[in-house]
Amino acid sequence: EVPSAVAIADILAQECDFFSLGTNDLIQYSLAIDRVNERVAHMYDPLHPGVLRMIQSVVQAGHTAGIKVSVCGEMAGDPTSVPILIGMGLDELSMTSLAIPRIKRLIRMATVEECREYLHTVLRLRTAVDVHRFVDEVIVPRFSDTFDRAGQEF
Numbered sequence: 621e622v623p624s625a626v627a628i629a630d631i632l633a634q635e636c637d638f639f640s641l642g643t644n645d646l647i648q649y650s651l652a653i654d655r656v657n658e659r660v661a662h663m664y665d666p667l668h669p670g671v672l673r674m675i676q677s678v679v680q681a682g683h684t685a686g687i688k689v690s691v692c693g694e695m696a697g698d699p700t701s702v703p704i705l706i707g708m709g710l711d712e713l714s715m716t717s718l719a720i721p722r723i724k725r726l727i728r729m730a731t732v733e734e735c736r737e738y739l740h741t742v743l744r745l746r747t748a749v750d751v752h753r754f755v756d757e758v759i760v761p762r763f764s765d766t767f768d769r770a771g772q773e774f
Contacts, residue, residue: 621645629678633685640714641678643693647671666695667751672704672742679708690714699726699766700755706730707739726766734762 621642625632633639647666648655655664665671675691682689690712695701697719705713706727715723738759745751760767 621649623650623674626674626678629681630684633681633687636685636687638687639678639682639689641675641689641691641693643671643675643691643695645693646674647693647695650674665748666698666701667704667742667755668748669743669745669751672751675705676708676739676743679710683709688712697723699723699763700759702726703730703735703738703759703763704742706732707735707737722766726763729763729765 622645626646629639643666644655647653647664647668650671651664651668653660653664655661679689688711689709691705691710692714694715696705696713697715699722702713702723703726713723738754741754741758742751745754
């Protein structure tokens with residue numbers, strides 16, 4: 621949940637049986653954004669390239685050490701994020717029960733290979749605006765069954 625733990629994930633992985641990434645706090649602390657402060661909450665962004673790279677580095681550290689890596693938090697139940705998370709090779713997603721049917725449908729529609737391609741593209745993008753553009757142009761149309769007509773989640 622904190623950037624300092626991400627920075628030493630390879631060391632922590634030697635001492636842990638598993639990793640569970642708490643994305644809500646990790647995003648908040650990494651971007652220095654108080655997600656409940658209405659003045660800055662709009663800058664809280666799970667698709668920020670820095671956040672995505674941190675999550676990817678934790679997944680790599682965990683898998684290198686032979687431990688499972690899961691994600692909990694709103695990001696795990698967000699259909700705009702899940703294909704990217706699948707591409708990272710996450711072992712588990714922990715989400716609110718209301719999100720399960722939608723995410724289950726998305727996972728059934730996806731292939732691991734296409735999700736890896738999404739990840740490779742996203743990790744090369746330089747800004748959150750670029751990531752959101754990619755998501756809007758590629759991921760939302762591909763998994764349109766998990767969104768309503770306006771592109772919003774069910």
